[in-house]
Structure formats: C-alpha cells, structure tokens
Amino acid sequence: MAAPKLMDFDRALELFEPVLGFEVHVELNTKTKMFSDAPNFFGGEPNTNVTPVDLGLPGSLPVVNEQAVRYSISLGLALGCSIAESSRFARKNYFYPDLAKNYQISQHDEPIAYRGSVDVELPDGRTVTVPIERAHMEEDAGKLTHVGGSTGRIQGAEYSLVDYNRAGVPLVEIVTDIIYGAEKDAPELAKAYVSTIRDIVIALGISDAKMERGNLRCDANISLSPRGSGILGTRTETKNVNSLRSVERAIRYEIQRQAAILDAGGTITQETRHWHEDTGRTSAGRPKSDADDYRYFPEPDLLPVQPSTELIEELRQALPEAPALRRRRLREAWGFTELEFRDVVNSGLLNELDATVAAGASPQAARKWWTGEIARLANVAGVDSASLVSAEQVAQLIELIEAGTLTDRLARQVLEGVIAGEGSPAEVVDSRGLAVVSDDGALIAAIDEALAAQPDVLAKIRDGKVQAAGAVIGAVMKAMRGSADAARVRELVLERANSAPE
Amino acid sequence: MTSTDLIRLTAAELADSLAAGDVSSVDATRAHLDRIDGVDGDIHAFLHVARDAALARAGEIDRIRASEDGSSLGPLAGVPLAIKDVLCTLDMPSTAGSRILEGWIPPYDATVVRKIRDAHLVPLGKTNMDEFAMGSSTEHSAYGPTRNPWDLDRIPGGSGGGSAAAVSAFEAPLALGSDTGGSIRQPAAVTGSVGMKPTYGGVSRYGAIALASSLDQVGPVSRTVLDSALLHDVIGGHDPRDSTSIPDTWPSMADAARAGQREGALKGMRVGVVKQLTGDGFQSGVTQRFTEALAVLESAGAEVVEISAPNFEYAIAAYYLILPAEASSNLAKFDSVRFGLRVNPPGGGTVEQVMSATRDAGFGPEVKRRIILGTYALSAGYYDAYYGSAQKVRTLIQRDFDNAFGRVDVLATPSAPTTAFRLGEKLDDPLAMYLNDLTTIPANLAGVPGIGLPIGLAPEDGLPVGIQFMAPARSDARLYTVGAALEQLLEESWGGSLLSRAPELATATVGGR
Amino acid sequence: MSEISAEQVAHLAMLARIELSPEEIASLTVELGSIVDNVAKVSAVATPDLPATSHPIPLVNVFRPDVVGETLTQEQALSGAPEAHDGRFRVSAILGEEQ
Ligand SMILES: [Mg+2]
Ligand SMILES: [Zn+2]
Numbered sequence A: 001m002a003a004p005k006l007m008d009f010d011r012a013l014e015l016f017e018p019v020l021g022f023e024v025h026v027e028l029n030t031k032t033k034m035f036s037d038a039p040n041f042f043g044g045e046p047n048t049n050v051t052p053v054d055l056g057l058p059g060s061l062p063v064v065n066e067q068a069v070r071y072s073i074s075l076g077l078a079l080g081c082s083i084a085e086s087s088r089f090a091r092k093n094y095f096y097p098d099l100a101k102n103y104q105i106s107q108h109d110e111p112i113a114y115r116g117s118v119d120v121e122l123p124d125g126r127t128v129t130v131p132i133e134r135a136h137m138e139e140d141a142g143k144l145t146h147v148g149g150s151t152g153r154i155q156g157a158e159y160s161l162v163d164y165n166r167a168g169v170p171l172v173e174i175v176t177d178i179i180y181g182a183e184k185d186a187p188e189l190a191k192a193y194v195s196t197i198r199d200i201v202i203a204l205g206i207s208d209a210k211m212e213r214g215n216l217r218c219d220a221n222i223s224l225s226p227r228g229s230g231i232l233g234t235r236t237e238t239k240n241v242n243s244l245r246s247v248e249r250a251i252r253y254e255i256q257r258q259a260a261i262l263d264a265g266g267t268i269t270q271e272t273r274h275w276h277e278d279t280g281r282t283s284a285g286r287p288k289s290d291a292d293d294y295r296y297f298p299e300p301d302l303l304p305v306q307p308s309t310e311l312i313e314e315l316r317q318a319l320p321e322a323p324a325l326r327r328r329r330l331r332e333a334w335g336f337t338e339l340e341f342r343d344v345v346n347s348g349l350l351n352e353l354d355a356t357v358a359a360g361a362s363p364q365a366a367r368k369w370w371t372g373e374i375a376r377l378a379n380v381a382g383v384d385s386a387s388l389v390s391a392e393q394v395a396q397l398i399e400l401i402e403a404g405t406l407t408d409r410l411a412r413q414v415l416e417g418v419i420a421g422e423g424s425p426a427e428v429v430d431s432r433g434l435a436v437v438s439d440d441g442a443l444i445a446a447i448d449e450a451l452a453a454q455p456d457v458l459a460k461i462r463d464g465k466v467q468a469a470g471a472v473i474g475a476v477m478k479a480m481r482g483s484a485d486a487a488r489v490r491e492l493v494l495e496r497a498n499s500a501p502e
Numbered sequence B: 001m002t003s004t005d006l007i008r009l010t011a012a013e014l015a016d017s018l019a020a021g022d023v024s025s026v027d028a029t030r031a032h033l034d035r036i037d038g039v040d041g042d043i044h045a046f047l048h049v050a051r052d053a054a055l056a057r058a059g060e061i062d063r064i065r066a067s068e069d070g071s072s073l074g075p076l077a078g079v080p081l082a083i084k085d086v087l088c089t090l091d092m093p094s095t096a097g098s099r100i101l102e103g104w105i106p107p108y109d110a111t112v113v114r115k116i117r118d119a120h121l122v123p124l125g126k127t128n129m130d131e132f133a134m135g136s137s138t139e140h141s142a143y144g145p146t147r148n149p150w151d152l153d154r155i156p157g158g159s160g161g162g163s164a165a166a167v168s169a170f171e172a173p174l175a176l177g178s179d180t181g182g183s184i185r186q187p188a189a190v191t192g193s194v195g196m197k198p199t200y201g202g203v204s205r206y207g208a209i210a211l212a213s214s215l216d217q218v219g220p221v222s223r224t225v226l227d228s229a230l231l232h233d234v235i236g237g238h239d240p241r242d243s244t245s246i247p248d249t250w251p252s253m254a255d256a257a258r259a260g261q262r263e264g265a266l267k268g269m270r271v272g273v274v275k276q277l278t279g280d281g282f283q284s285g286v287t288q289r290f291t292e293a294l295a296v297l298e299s300a301g302a303e304v305v306e307i308s309a310p311n312f313e314y315a316i317a318a319y320y321l322i323l324p325a326e327a328s329s330n331l332a333k334f335d336s337v338r339f340g341l342r343v344n345p346p347g348g349g350t351v352e353q354v355m356s357a358t359r360d361a362g363f364g365p366e367v368k369r370r371i372i373l374g375t376y377a378l379s380a381g382y383y384d385a386y387y388g389s390a391q392k393v394r395t396l397i398q399r400d401f402d403n404a405f406g407r408v409d410v411l412a413t414p415s416a417p418t419t420a421f422r423l424g425e426k427l428d429d430p431l432a433m434y435l436n437d438l439t440t441i442p443a444n445l446a447g448v449p450g451i452g453l454p455i456g457l458a459p460e461d462g463l464p465v466g467i468q469f470m471a472p473a474r475s476d477a478r479l480y481t482v483g484a485a486l487e488q489l490l491e492e493s494w495g496g497s498l499l500s501r502a503p504e505l506a507t508a509t510v511g512g513r
Numbered sequence C: 001m002s003e004i005s006a007e008q009v010a011h012l013a014m015l016a017r018i019e020l021s022p023e024e025i026a027s028l029t030v031e032l033g034s035i036v037d038n039v040a041k042v043s044a045v046a047t048p049d050l051p052a053t054s055h056p057i058p059l060v061n062v063f064r065p066d067v068v069g070e071t072l073t074q075e076q077a078l079s080g081a082p083e084a085h086d087g088r089f090r091v092s093a094i095l096g097e098e099q
Helices: A010-015 A065-076 A183-204 A245-262 A309-318 A323-334 A338-345 A350-358 A365-383 A392-402 A406-417 A423-431 A441-452 A454-461 A465-479 A486-499 B001-006 B009-019 B025-043 B050-066 B070-073 B111-118 B161-168 B185-191 B225-235 B255-258 B284-300 B310-333 B351-362 B365-378 B384-407 B430-437 B441-446 B478-496 C005-016 C020-040 C074-080
Strands: A016-027 A090-093 A101-104 A114-123 A125-140 A145-148 A160-165 A168-178 A216-226 A236-241 A271-276 A281-287 B044-048 B078-083 B124-127 B174-179 B192-195 B217-221 B270-274 B303-307 B410-414 B449-456 B466-471 C087-093
Touching: A010 A016, A010 A183, A010 A245, A010 B217, A010 B441, A016 B111, A065 A125, A065 A168, A065 A183, A090 B310, A101 A125, A101 A486, A114 A183, A114 A323, A114 A454, A114 B449, A125 A183, A125 A423, A125 B078, A145 A245, A160 A245, A168 A281, A168 B185, A168 B310, A183 A216, A183 A245, A183 A323, A183 A406, A216 A245, A216 B070, A236 A245, A236 A281, A245 A271, A245 A281, A281 B001, A281 C074, A309 A338, A309 B303, A323 A350, A338 A350, A338 A365, A350 A365, A350 A392, A365 A392, A392 A406, A392 A423, A406 A423, A406 A441, A406 B161, A406 B192, A441 A454, A454 A465, A454 A486, A465 A486, A465 C020, B001 B025, B009 B025, B009 B225, B009 B384, B025 B044, B025 B050, B025 B078, B025 B124, B044 B161, B078 B111, B111 B124, B111 B225, B124 B161, B161 B174, B174 B225, B174 B441, B185 B466, B192 B441, B217 B225, B217 C020, B225 B449, B225 B478, B255 B478, B270 B284, B270 B430, B284 B303, B284 B410, B284 B449, B284 B478, B310 B365, B310 B384, B310 B430, B310 B441, B365 B384, B365 C005, B365 C020, B384 B441, B441 B466, B449 B478, B478 C005, B478 C087
Parallel strands: A236 A271, B078 B124, B078 B174, B270 B303, B270 B410
Antiparallel strands: A016 A168, A016 A216, A090 A101, A114 A125, A125 A168, A145 A160, A160 C087, A216 A236, A271 A281, B044 B124, B174 B217, B192 B217, B192 B449, B410 B466, B449 B466
C-alpha cells in the first residue's frame, strides 16, 4: 500500500474547517456481564467465561445487570446528561461471526442518558465544552483471531477463530454531538476529550479505563468543510484508536489525508477506517452501504428501564467531584507551578500522579518520574505511560531512592526491570543486585586499593588538593560497578587518605 | 393392570396408582414406550424416543418412592411425558423440527424441563413440530409430518402436532407444548385433546427455542383439563432467567380444575361469545358443536352474552408482521458458527457465503418465507408502516379484551375454524394456512391465557371440534375451572371421554427394541 | 397490487443471509406480495396518537443482581460447533479476495 498523499497541516486548516464527532465505548468493571451471570473477565482460556446467553444458544435469554444500569446512570449524570424516565433496549441486526446472536443488544431511540456536555481543557489551558448527544448501554462482541496469510490481519487470512469470552461485557457508548470550531486544536481536543472521559470513569470507579486493553475505545468521526462553503463534508470513522496519543495522531492524519484528496478534486468515501499504530496511518475498512440496514426494533426479551427519581438522586449525590474542580484542588495540594501542573495534565498523567502520591510518594518526585523517565520510555515504546508501571510501583521506587537504597541512575535500571515484568522494585533490586552498597567495608577495601595504586593522588589529597580525589572516586565507582553512592565514596576517600599510614 | 389399561389412564389417575403403589413408574413408562413402538410408525409424533433413559429414570423414581424420601415426591412423580422438540434438553437432541439443528444436543436444560425433572416426571422423548413452530399442520417439519390419530390422512394441527398426537394416540398422558399463535390450542382442537396457553410470562421461556419472543408461551398438553392443570402447576411460576416472567405467586391450577368438577361451578359465570370469531368462515359442524356447548354452559347456570371485539379483525395481519419480524431476528443465530448445520459452498467461500449457503439448505420454505417477510417489515423505510403499525394494532386488541373482560368472566370461541384438514391441502397456500389461527392469535397478541378442550365430533366428518376459553391476564385458574366444568358435563352426556371414541390404531408388532 | 420486486427480495435475502436460487426469489416475490397486501391493512387503523405495545404484559425494571453464576466448560461451549480449533470456534475467511 503506497503512502497516501498528505497535505501540510497548517495549509489544510487554511482551506478547510475540521468537524469532529466521537463515539467512546467504556467497558464497565461490573462483576458479571451485561445480560448474563458469566464473570466479566476475558483473559484466560478461550470460551470459558461463557453461559448459553453469551454464546447465543437457542432458547437462551438475556437479563439486565442491575449494577451496569446504576453505573450507566452515574456516567450519564457525570456527563451532565438527563436520565431518561423510560429507556429501552433494542436489537441491532447484522451478521458477523463475533456477534453470537447476529444482533447486538443495544439502545436505539430511547437511550438511558441524553443531552449533556463535558468541559475539556486544551494544552494551552483553554476550556472547550463538548456537547454530548447520548450515552447508551450495550454489550460487547467476542474476539476474532485471523489465521493464515502473511499479516495475521483480516485481509488474506485463511480462516478465523472466535472466542466469546468478551461477548456480553457491559459497555456504555458515549456519543458526542457534532463538534464545530475545534480548528487547529482538533487533534489536541480529541486527545483531551478522551482523556477527560477516562478521568471521569476512573473517578466514578466504573471502568478500568485502560485504553491499551480496550477498556476504553474511541471511534473518531471527522470531516472537512471547505472554508466559506457552509457545506458539511463526507465523514470517515476511524476505529481501533487505542491510546491517547493515537487519538491525537489519527485526527491529525485524517485531516491531512482528507485535505489532500479534496484539494486534488477527489471525494471522500464514507467508510470506517482503521488506525495503524505502527505506520501512523489509517486504512480503508468497510464502506457504508445499503447493508447497514440494522433493522432496529425494541428487544422483546427485555423490559423498559425506568429509574426512580430516588435512585437518580442517590447516584447524583454519590458523584465524585468534576474533573475541573479536582484539578484545582490537586494543584493546590501539590504546590505545583501552573507550568508543572499543565505538563502533568497534558501528559494525561493526572490520575497516575494522584495515585502515586496517595501511595506515599512526594508530589514532586512523582511528577519527576512520571513526566520524565517513564514518559520517555512510553514514547519510545509508543504506548501510554500508565500501561508500563503502576502507581504503587512508582511510589515504591521513589521510597527506595529516598531511603538511599537507590541512586537515580540505579532507579532507572530498576524501572527497566519492573517494566520488563521482573517484579516489584524491591524484587528487581534484589534479583539484579542493584542496591547502593551501604556496607562501608567493601567500599573501604576498594578505596584503599585505589589509593595504593595511585600514590601520587594520595599525596595530593594529603596536601589538601581535594579535587584530585576525583580520579580515585572514579576508580572506586568503576570497581563497584556503579552500585555505590558517589557522595559516600567521596567522604570515605578523604577520610582514608588522611588516616592511612604514611 | 395391563399395559393397555396403563396407557389409557389419565395422568391424575396414573399418579394416584403410582402413589398408592399399585403400579410402578417403570411399568407405566414401559407401557407407553411399547405403545410408541406400536403406533408411532404411523403417527410419527416423536422425533426422538429416549427409551433407555426413560426406563432408568423411572427406576430411580420407583426407588425413591420405596425409600424414606418417598413422601417428598410431587403429585406427578413417575408419570411419563413427551417434550416438544422446541425445548432444550441436556440429554436429547433439540431440533425445533429443523434440518439446521439436526442432532444438536444443547449443553443446558430449558427451565420447564428442569422443573419436570425436579418434579420426577419421566421424559419419554421429543415430539415433532412445524419447523421453528411455524405452521398449523406439522407438515413443515423437516423430518416429515405427524398424522392425526383420528384419521391418518389428516393433519394433527400445528405447530405442536407431535405433542397433541402423542397424547391423543395414548403414547403419553402428558406433553409440553409451546404456543405463539395457537400451536397448543389448535392441535388440541383437531385431535380431541386439551391444551393451555398460559398468561404470557406465566411459564418460563428460558430454553424454549424462540420463534416470536413477545408471543411465545410454553404450556401443558393432555387429555383432560385436570391433567393440564397438574402439569401447569409443575412448570409455572417465576424464573429469574426470563425477564418477561411474571414475579407473582400463582394459585394451584389443579385446585381450580377440581373446583370446576364440583356442582354449581358455572353458576353465575359470565361467558362472552366473540361476535367476530363466529359465523362466516367456520365449518358448519364446528359452529353446531360450539353452539351446543354454549347451551350446556347456560343450562349449568352460566350467562352467555355476545361481545364485540372489532379490532380482532386486524389480529392476523398484526400477527403476521410481529411474528416474522421477531423471528427474522431470533433465527439469525443459526449461522453455522457455534452449533448446528454447516454447508460449505462448492470450492469453499467466505464465512458470509458459508452462512448464506447453510441457511438456504438448513431452513425450509416456510421459515425462509417468514424470515424474508420479517426482514422486510423491519427494514428502513418500512418499519413504521408495518412493524410499528402492527404494534399499535396490538394496543387496540388489548383494549378490546379490556372492554370485554369488563363485562364477562371468560370469552368463548371455537378453537379452530375447521376440523382437521387433509395432509397437503393447504401446504401451497400460506394465506389459507395462516387463517387456521384466526381464533387463537388474539390471546397471544394480548398475552391473555387460553385453553382448548374437545366439545364433540363434527357431524359432517366425524372429526373432533374444540372450544377455546380466554380469561384476563393472570386469571389462568379461572380457565381450568370453566374448562373442567364443561368437560365434566360433556363427558357425562357422552358417557366417557371423546378420545375413547377415537378409532383403534393398528399396532405394529412390538419388537422389544 | 404489491410493490415488492424480485430485486427487493434478493436484497432482503442478502440482509438475512439466505442464498436463494432465482426460482426461490421468483416464487417468494409473488407470495410475499400477496401476504404484504393482506397485512398492510394494519397501517389503516394505526393512528399516530395510538401507543405501540411491544410487550403484552407490561413489566419494568427487571434486573439481575451482579453476582457471578455458573459458566459452561470449554467442552460444553464447543460441543455443538461444526468446527473448532484451539478452544475456539473456527470459521472460514471473513473476507474474500484481498482488499
Ligand atoms: Mg455472528
Ligand atoms: Zn457501540
């Protein structure tokens, strides 16, 4: 596949106005699935977390998970939505092998939550209000693995295998209204929006919200409207965008791709497009067609959901603070400068920092590690920082540094080990033998040896030329393979030089 | 007791003999299995006979009865029964009469099947039916038609022709059926047996292979009203696995039936005759027996009044939109991926082509017809005119019922417009076939219960005629009272049951398989 | 007379994933036409103000507690599968020619 032509981003913005829309799927972390009492967990052996309902066996019937309904209402409220007096499930009919019944139980014209908005903060500190059209409940599909062919992708595969462990996992789909006026900030807005949704669901405790695991999935709709035309362009829907940075990149890419096509007199096909993390491109998926006649109708096996005002009020009272308020509170509590704090927010690391501080680390140390080394490693690997290490692990690492067990340099090696799955920081310190040598005996032996080997240096130190100690310190650190605290070595070198016999 | 006697006992009588220790479940079960061996070659009521499993289960139940736990056994313990093949059974194939499910053994039991096992009934096997319960003659079974024990050249009704024929041919005293638009009541009418469609939500649908989810209801099939009531008590009640299951507690249906057998049970009972479901279009012998039955009710103290239900005129039209629409979606799961038939097109093909080839080969013409019709009724641009309108008609029909039940306790109609027709007679005329359910469909659309029982033979052809009673939702017990009362009066006048007048069936030599 | 065409039936068959032969499409077009003519009368009485009934017995808020129950074993899950591999259901290629 030849690389498609792209237009320079700034040029594209001169010619076109980007128009956005997002569908974010949030997997709820209930104990059981949306419509069956199978565990809501889809690792493990294929086709083991399934009941007749999840396999769509003849005769099986769905029953709604009450907790999923409560979570959905809470999410709706947090998105500023109205909660429907009466909402209903509907069947969305289409054939696909990962869809056990060949219809998805979703909601159609009567979603649980509708008409809300969320405030999203851009990197420059501006706040944009994103309008929410609706949030509705539905079930996830199973997982397909394509076998054969060269790529392991659907194209050219010889056959596919289906695991229905994920089938029936509860989802809430959040659909925005059309978003105008994002302009050159469109990519950043996209990222900030998804990040805000993530913050909200984490604060609510209703989802693990790990994008790399698909707990949170963003489908990004984008079209370009020629400046001054007032005409809405044809949109594409980019799927499979599974990290915050990819959301930003995918939007930027689609703007540049669509602009190049339109500028050359071409037309945009209404289609789904797949985001490829490796190449940083999107590729064409299924075109929208007549086949997209989903024949929605009210799910006859399920009954209307009519939450009482008491329940809605109960859930409203239990809502966590809004992300904007929370940010203000945390900034003050941590004593960060405006710049330091925005750096954290823009890196999408607020929750990680909060959790790390909660686990005992100092705010500044937590900030230093998350926005520094961890962010660097995440960037190299092309993943989100949070997928590399947990807040607890980072807090442990910081504790080891502060206790003098690790130098910053050693700590970076320990971090590497933790990321490689070698265990907790303490375990990595043990297994890699990385602790600062605090037993002065070994150090003194090394120092005495080094001093004996460099009598001229010894003499200089004794003459009060303290800078000369550097050569000995270097030799000692080398001998200790870095596992010594340089400051302590320096202290001891001076001590030994002055006390050793003539 | 001889095995001939054993098969002619009602379930209630057999249960009494079992409880008294006069007969063992093994003997009763073997007598029915032998009867199946003898006559089912002609009748073809069964798609699967679980001979060994049935005898083993009967033996277990006999041992329980002999042990100190014996007193804990339920009223129907040890009584054999047949199960419509629409119900999922762990130990027997469950095909719904379709080629697409040939040989499929589900990894779970339907709730009603679990309940009959827990109540120590003995499953004999699975009964024939129109494919996916689509039909009124059982001719749409992929495994060949069932024949009417009254006349082997005639249909046993449908879709539950197998269950109705099994009880009326004395192959089983009881059977389970399902009724989406009359599939229990219409076969009962044409075979001279009894069948009840409970209030929607009164019996669990979990494990009943769905035809139309908002219409389907599982119910009992038997030779007497009391027997249906006894089975209803076993299978009814709330099931948390079926969201549409009614969470209420229910009165004893058997008690209600026994109340009907007492003197004066019909005194003051207001019976409404639906004007729109009588007269034109009904076979003369059907109308005659129906009118006579009403006279019997009146003579027993019931008050018979005419009721108008003007919107019933639209019931068939609404039904033939709602049913195919829901069915088109319910039957989408038959796609060759997780269970059932797979047909690979010549030279292989994509999964889409495999699905399409499988569904072409695995579904019969009536199923395809209804799937296409239902797909049409739900399609973009047609939904409002068809499915949407049909759902509104449903509201009108419910209002007609509400109005009627404001004036009367039960409604009465003939169970079917005609007696059993000949095999093949209506097979090529779907619209004529659909008219067979004229009188039974309104109850499904409104969710109200309906019972069918025999009221005599049509003079012109000597074939059974049935009456249907309907009651308000949740008033199932009332139907057992009225039904048992009328049944008793009629049997007194006949000097026995109607089925005792059915022709003897030729029995094949029992090979002792 | 009905407006149902053979093309329409072919499209419906595609949506319903049934590979119909030209003969089946022809006969279904006729049958469907006459059935639709007969059922179309519902729209005559279905006035805009009339509420639709989707469930015969109106219940609401039927929920299940969020408590884990029994699952099938992998063997049970796959027991009816026409083809299985590595604990999963096997299907032929989802797309045809390389796209
Ligand atoms: Mg599928
Ligand atoms: Zn969705």
